[in-house]
Amino acid sequence: MRQRRRTWQTLLATTATLTVAAVALTGCGGTATDAGSSPKAAASFEGKGPINYVSNRDASGAANKTIEEWNAAHPNEKVTFIELPDSADQQRQQLIQNAQIKLDTFSVLNLDVVWTSEFAANKWILPLPDDAIPTDTMIPATVNAATYRDSLVGAPYYTDGALFYFRQDLLTAAGIAAPPKTWDEMKAACEKILALPEAAGMSCYTGQFDKNEALTVNFAEAVASAGGTVVDAEGKPTVSTAEAKAGLNLLVNGFKDGMFPSDAITYLEEQGRRAFQDGKLVFMRNWPFLHASLSATDGSSKVAGKFDITSIPGTDGPGVSTLGGRSLAISPFTPNKATALEFVKFFTSEEQAQKRLALSSRAPVYASLFEDPAVVAKRPFFPTLLTSLNNAQPRPKVVQYGATTKAIQEEAYAAITGAKDTDTALNDMQAKLTELTK
Known part of the structure; x- marks a missing residue:
């Protein structure tokens, strides 16, 4: 596979002059030229031949193996894996640059679920044919995250949801x-x-x-778990509500009452993992990928065999997880759209690719695999994760997601650090989000 993998630096070096202009545009996050209309169009999926798959690094090896199988069976339609930086912000920037200058370098795009609306509204990805993806057998939240204005614009690839880790021995x-x-x-x-x-x-x-994307996730979960929303089904902000206030107060009071350690104000996923793994915490909200390191029996984990997992808490019962994960989308600028579509179907197929993914490191989008004996034997937390995913909600589905999440982070952080009271922070957040979603 090494001879077919290319890095984004190598490819973009050949288009440096063109991307200078795109960088300037990207600094504003892009502009949706037709954000109010449906993306559904009579896209013609024609043209067969080599394509490029562009994604962040495949640490598990599952994607590489699937691409190798495809290439062995399709010698005239080979796929080249273009590897993007690990930083999600840099990935998004490179994808936008390519789209803004309409290069055909990228054929199939691996998109974070929060980018869906932005890319679809700007027509940087194509709506998929109605019968292309078996969405009826997928977890509904993953399909929702890949949908923009009632059109499926991505094929759900893998998913993620929050887990509540707790010290069973201490309980x-x-x-x-x-x-x-x-x-x-x-x-x-x-x-x-x-x-x-x-x-x-x-x-x-x-x-x-x-003050990072992780805070947006935790804020959205707290609000949803209190019965509120950040934006409604039409994308209008809804944070100036009693439910949103109750959700934010869960975080504010957690610091004020000493329920959270004071240094948690600096925590991302890794810092929380270390604190829990070193035996400093009773409870922790985090992602499933930590389960392996917490369970390590080589002496690195002080909680191996002592913890368990369940759904995150809410105000009146189990809480609502924020949905993570990725979808695969097709660029309108690739000449070989027929190959791209067939590759996407192959890459996200239940038996071909998804089971391999589930056995490696990622949560699949098909509910059946969460109960597959071979998968559960290796990923014992999957049944609990499925419960979380069935109740999960996506982050705000808005076109200007970058500016939206920044506004959420700024105001939520101001409230939990005491710089603003909860009402002021939420009113200011409502005003910012209203301006961004006009």
């Missing part, structure tokens, strides 16, 4: 029969657990609260 020691389902139950459990001698020096809970 047992405190006489607590079941993990908490609500924030109030978690607070009550912590009061009992932190009084135990074996819990000396521990803190109750952490999520991810640094």
Whole structure:
């Protein structure tokens, strides 16, 4: 596969002059020239021949193996893997640059689910034929995330949802029969657990609260778990509500009451993992990929065999996870659209690619694989994750997502650090989001 993999630096070096102009445009995040109309059009998926698949690094090796199988069976329609930087922001920038100057360098795009609306509104990706992807057998939230204005514009590739990690050994020691389902139950459990001698020096809970995309995720989950939304089904902001205030107050009061460690204000996923893995936390909200390192039996994890997982808590019952994951989309500028479509179908097929993906490192988009004995034997947390995914919601489906998430981060961070009261922060957020979604 090495001879067919090319990096984004190599390819873009040949178009440096053109991308200078695109960089200037990208700095504004792109402009949707026809954001109000449906993307559904009579796209003609014709043309067969070599194509390029552009994606972030394939650490698991699953994508490489699937591409090798495709190439062996399609010698005249070979796929070249173009590897983008690890940074999501840099990935998005390179994809936008390519689209703005209408290069045919990128054929099939691996898109973060939060980019869907932006790329579809700008017509940088094509709506897919109605019968191309078996969406009826996929987890509904993954299909929703790949849909823009009632048109499927991406093929769900892999997904992700939040898990609630907890110290089962300490719950047992405190006489607590079941993990908490609500924030109030978690607070009550912590009061009992932190009084135990074996819990000396521990803190109750952490999520991810640094001013980063992770804060948008945690804020959106808190609001949804309190019965609110960040934007409604039409994309209009809805954060000046009692539910949104209740959700944000969960985070604000967590710091104010000492439920969260003070340094959690700097936490991203990795910092939270280290704190939990080192035995400093009772509860943690995080992603499934941490399960392996927390379970390591080589001495690196102090909680191996001591923790368990469930759904994140809410205000009246289990909470609502934010959906993560990726979709595959097709560039309108690739000449070999027929090959691109067939490759996307092959790459996201249940038995061909998705089971391999599930056995490597990612959560598949087909619910059946979460109950497949071979998969569950290797990924024992999958049934719990499926529950989380079935209740998951995407982050705001808006065209100007970059500016939107920045506004959310700024105001949520101001509230949890005490720079603004909750009402002011949410009113300011509502005003910013209203301007961005006009």
